Amino acid sequence: MLDITFYSETKKSENVVVPESFLEWLAKSQFTKIDKSVPKELIIDDEPIELELVRLVGKNRRKYSDFFRDEIVEESSIVLEKLGSSPSKKEYQDATFKLLLLQKLRKLVEDESYQYIRYL
Structure with a gap:
């Protein structure tokens, strides 16, 4: 598992743990082409730490939001096809995992x- x-x-932060396969999918998508990370010093636990970060402002934030919204629409269609009329709990959880992750990331963006x- 990796994280975003x-x-x-x-000093506020939110960590989202994602499977490696999800991060690999993101890396191959338009997500990583929206903007590049740059070194930025933040104070975390009262210590200055330099991290490679992408700034979420204006059009940049909107592009990430649009990316997640488009992927949510696409994934919703896939989920509806997979589930059929009466899925088991496990089938439902497996089918909606990526959709829920996309939704969580969209809200945070x-x-x-x-x-x-x-993102690593």
Whole structure:
């Protein structure tokens, strides 16, 4: 498992753990072409740390939001086809995992209290 982390200027952060396969999929998608990470020093636990971050501002934030919205629409169609009329609980959980992850990331991208994103 790997992670995608959102940071604010005020020491707030949110970490989302994702499977390696999801991060590989993101790396091959338009997601990584939206903007490049740059070194940025943040204070974390009262210590200055330099991290490679992408700034979430204006058009940049909108592009990430649009990316996740488009992928949510695409994934919703796939999920509906997979589930049929009466899926088991496990089938439902397996089929909706990526969709739920996309939705969580979209909400964090759109949360303006976060100014940076980091993905490994």
